[in-house]
Amino acid sequence: MMSVREKRQSATAEAVRSVMKRHGRWSRLEIGFWLIAVAAWFLLPGEHLILTEIVIFAILALSIDLVLGYAGIVTLGQAAMYGVGAYASGLLSIHVTGEPLTGLLVAALAGALIAFPTSFLLLRGADLTRLMVTLGVAAVLHEIANQASWLTGGADGLQGIAIDPLFGTFEFDIYGHTGYAYSLVVLFILLLLARFVTASPFGYSLKAIRDNPLRASAVGIPVKARLVAVYTLSGAYAGIAGALFTQTQQFISLDVLSFQKSADGLMVLVIGGTGYLYGGLVGALAYELIQDALSSVTPQYWQFWLGALLIAFVITGRDRPRQLINSISARISRPRQPGRLDAVTVADKGKPT
Amino acid sequence: MLTLLFDGLAYGMLLFVLSCGLAVTLGLMNFINLAHGAFAMAGGYVTVLMTNRWGVPFLLTLPIAFMVTAIAGGLLEKALYCRLYDKTHLDQVLFSIGLVFIAVAGVDYLMGSQQQILNLPDFLRGRFTVGGIGIGVYRAFLVVVCGLLAIALQLILAHTRFGSRLRASVDDRRVARGVGIRVNVIFAVTFAIGSGLAGLGGALGAEILGLDPTFPLKFMVYFLIVVSVGGTSSMTGPLVASILLGVADVLGKYYVPSLGGFIIYIVLVAVLVLRPHGLFSRAA
């Protein structure tokens, strides 16, 4: 009798192991996504500028996803860390060194340094409170940057940023060739790291907190400390996004700290869907392309149509893109209907380019 | 000094009329309506259009601004907002931002992007002095009108059946329905009135706050601050928060002009850290 039970248990354990192995495995859709992103470098040399902007936007959204999608903190103040990262790397290039990788590191540190104390302000209160506190912190930093014009250049923007060639070889050209490759690689590394983090015990404890903070504390998870940790990590991400912006544009204005930046980041993430890391990418891609298309059709009134799209999007259900991706992903992983699969892949390929 | 206080009071009262509708929306339906400022803008444009282009007396345009935006608010509630009550805050934020975009671009298209300048009738211009305090006629008018509105709102809330039904719905929506209060109707009406008040506030404020298509974006943050600092459990909270904000803003800019932009945000963060649900929230 024991052996029957044991047999059953070992069968279960096998099943459990198979579930576990599924985690962290790259789906075909994911791989395809990256292949297309890399291919875009070769095939669309004229679009590198907007692609760079999309990638930086996506990193900002990714940093918000870490706190919102994985820990359930809504924020309208991610620009605080983004902007501080941008200024940190800009100032570094002016006063110390123009080496880009050092700039990224310093910016990550600066972002984390701002995020850490801020996170303690977010431990209490509901959605609205958190929105307003983060917004307030970003607004205060914006004002400080405005006042400290001796350091930041104030409203005129920080002048004189000069970034050394990457690895001493690759100049940041005005076509964005280096910029796109560079930011794409950074995005890839950050996403890889985020994948590790979200699949780690730490990452799962965040998901637990997001889903049910009451139960999370009842199974022994130190909720507050985890929130502080992830907010700080997200601050580092946002800081890196800011530094990438500085380095690829070689210019910073106060807008890096603006409410608009935070709101756009949140909006893009929400459009793309939270809690699966790629939401920011999908959202940034869709948002930028739509905005670009609309504003070239009607430069003065594109906001009208963007607004209409947003409303339609919410009313018809925000889960749609996520569901679509899931179903595409499922179909690609189990290619049973070759005829239909082709259609899907083709349609999919058309989109992100 | 007292002149300044009075200015701050007027400014605060204006903020209150502008944002009280939002407080009710948030408290009653737990709905984050970032498009509240769009209604204020609509009211402002109604007034400017009527006084400047069609020569309608300013005072007459005020109730019209209220009515027009209230009707617009009511219609939008029935057509769109009601679909979003059950959705998440993020959906609501995205949706109402979409509305703001439409409003901004739509007004730009219809009215042009320039600042609209309201021509006040002569009797609201100028200044008088009472006991050594110089008081602007229009600011005095604002204080009186907004004060009366605040009192009227308080009376409606406190002494009418509608008011008590509204408070009951905010207190406990479930039980309210269970004792026969039509919460949905109450909400639609409240939403319309709140929008109307925003419209009226926009009309009154066009003179002081300025009016251009970016109005809803510029002032969205102010409304949210009033609501989050004041809390949503009563009208007193937002009123006190508005006046506090108005006075602090004016005094701050007078005495420490260089800190002008900071003050409200520092107050905001401080209040919310100490009292996450606002100054006047009930102890949970």
Added chain:
Amino acid sequence: MPDLLKIDALSAGYGKATVLHAVSMAIEPGQAVALLGRNGVGKTTLLNTLIGLTRHHGGTIDLDGADLTRMAPERRVEAGIGWVPQERGIFRSLTVEENITAVARPGKWTLAAMYQLFPRLQERRGNFGNQLSGGEQQMLSIARALVLNPKILLLDEPTEGLAPIIVEELLAAIRRIVRDEGMSAIIVEQHAQQILAITDQAIILDRGAIAYSGQSQALAEDRQTLSRFLGVGAS
């Protein structure tokens, strides 16, 4: 006599969990029914289902010819249900008087009648809901349901957590409402003996289903049934 309230095969619960399993019962006009059972057997869920605050899983509710099954709660109130929720549900930012006048509907139960029934409410008419004692809140909750002039009153544990002397007072009032004024009612109670004394019919729920149904008086004397379904002493 035609039934006032007729429940047929009613199943309901919260979310996915089914709490009530195919409950059927009928109440004649003027009848008061005691709804008994241990904690957690679904008594409150039954009342909540009648007022429309649970998820409907099956069955029908009919009140005086009107089909309530799919109605919104506020419509059910119009159709004639007066609900006294568990834990009273007093609106805390309304005064005592406002709690009553905000919902009152025309009929014989008026504000004045309420003050006559519960003189203490008149004394405290200007106080806010959150300034009342438990007993006063309960009186107010009953008054608030009565001024709806309902066809049937649903009382959910009206004496829960109250001091004995207040319990006496409340039960006396309930007796007047159902006995002297002939109000139909379903009363959920834990104090079985006391409530059986003032009701006509009794129903015992057990695990979401009706386990016993009969005359209150008969049940009051049926110690075995009482202790089987309600007591701690037997098994």
Added chain:
Amino acid sequence: MRMKSVLTGAITALSLMTAAVPAARAEDPVKVGVVIPLTGGFQSNGRQINAALKAFVATHGEKAGGKQVQFLVKDDGSVPDNALRISQELVTNDKVSILTGFGNTPTALSVAQLSKRAKIPQVIMVAATSSIMKASPYMLRTSWTIPQVASAIGKWAPENGAKKFVSVVSDYGPGKDAEEWFAKTIEANGGTVISKLKVPLANPDFAPFLQRAADEKPEALFVFVPTGAGAAFMKQFVERGLDKSGIKVIAMADVTDDDLLNSMGDPAIGVITGGPYSTNHDSPENKAFVEAFKKNNDGMRPNMVAAAAWDALDLIYKTLDKTKGEADGDTFVEAAKGMQIASPRGPISIDPDTRDIVQDIYMRKVERVGGELYNTEFKTYTAVKDPAAQ
């Protein structure tokens, strides 16, 4: 190491693919990127520029220096980041040879690096901070500079009886410039600025600043706030009764913007401003300009932004005429240097040393002329250079 060289090779190849500007052929049009704020905080500038462009093309046609001139108008949303990205795309994808527009200083500065690196002439239509010109050797300006105007006011005021000032400026680059240069010149001419107030750019209410200014009891206020805010400022000034208290307002032209002047109404009457252009400037060039502008834009009134935009386009056309359609950065800028134009605002020229505009600055007073409000010029400082660049 091999990886690196492969990458370098790839980048070089790409650069060649995209960057190699094909040899200019006669039939190739000269493309001009117009980056202006059609949305956002500075959209009224964008509107005026767009209108001026319409009027200019309608009167001057689309040919200059024997070539087709093609304008590509883009909205930067008043955001410098956008301005930069859009300009980059215009340069790299659309292959524009000239960039123009730039509704405020930050957007102009954001593009300076690009202009420098890609050797693209950048013709500034509005941005007025002095320092911009140093940011790129391909920068040209047809608007005005803040010190140009502020120093003229600083010179005029003490000569005409107002010596004790409080300055009220918006808290951003141009505001600080105005404050600094006004104070500098007025102090050199025997006046004082007893208090300097900075007003947040997104400021809804001037009451506290006005009160503060009044409490300092100056003879006059020196004011610089952006268009639009100026109207609110003047209204609140009158509302406080400061007009009756004997305190004068002497302001930068933005405060009594011609575009809005009519709707500002009576509070504006009598306000003295210094500026480069007034809609009722009395000259045949201006009459023609105003007429063309109104005709093409439903009677809209041009302001100094429109005039500056018009002149920028004129400068581009005239320079192309001179270079026979050659729009290469160095050639173009060299040709533009010293260019003299009979502008609607009076004679202007491009300073060969600074590439900045040299123009007459007028002192004006708001008056009612034929039922409409205008800035009537009453004193001219001729051929003023940017004092900050000297």
Added chain:
Amino acid sequence: MTAVTLETRNLTKTFGALMATTDVSFRLEKGARHALIGPNGAGKTTFINLLTGVLKPSDGSVMLEGKDITALRREGRVQRGLVRTFQINQLFAGLNVVESLALVINEREGQGWRWLKPAFDAPGIDDEIAGLLSDFGLDSVFDQPCSALPYGKQRLLEIALAVACRPKVLLLDEPAAGVPEADRKEVMSRLAALPADVSILLIEHDMDLVFNFANRISVLVAGALFAEGSVEEISKDQRVKQVYLGGAAHA
């Protein structure tokens, strides 16, 4: 011979003037199957909240294995072995069964701060999860998201999550609440099979469950301990009967 694992000393909680818990001194012995009963509003919830650290007591202390844990936070108490389940399921809606259990086990093993290593790499974690799955009859639904489970399975997972914490003391708050009749037997038998060395405090209204499961019963009335004894003693106690049957004055 019987060691006390959990003990409260004069535990008191007041909300304003209201005494929610009055001077409760309660002992839970090692390996106990102890039930806490009492009418609605008797303060059972407040008592649990005091034990688990959701509320801070106004007076008195909570001791776990002889150590004072009154000042410890919720998660600290859990890490020391004081674990609870909830009356209303509190699951991680977005995670599946295996993930939920794995994260609890990781947390228990002190791995919760590891942020670069995969969550499923701990040695033996698969076997442990498999054990829990079969102990609680969750094998058939192991890869389903918690929110999609049938109610009875959710209830079992609710308990399994607590057991995965390897508790010394387990507080079961109405474990059978809302479970459909068909699944009831399973829940009860799973409860009966909980490890013997775990001390269990059961809060329950279902007297069948109480009598089948517990060997000792405490009765809480109006925030104070009203009676305590073996199942037999309590079931015969007239005063307890009256509390539950009501009508104390008339009986």
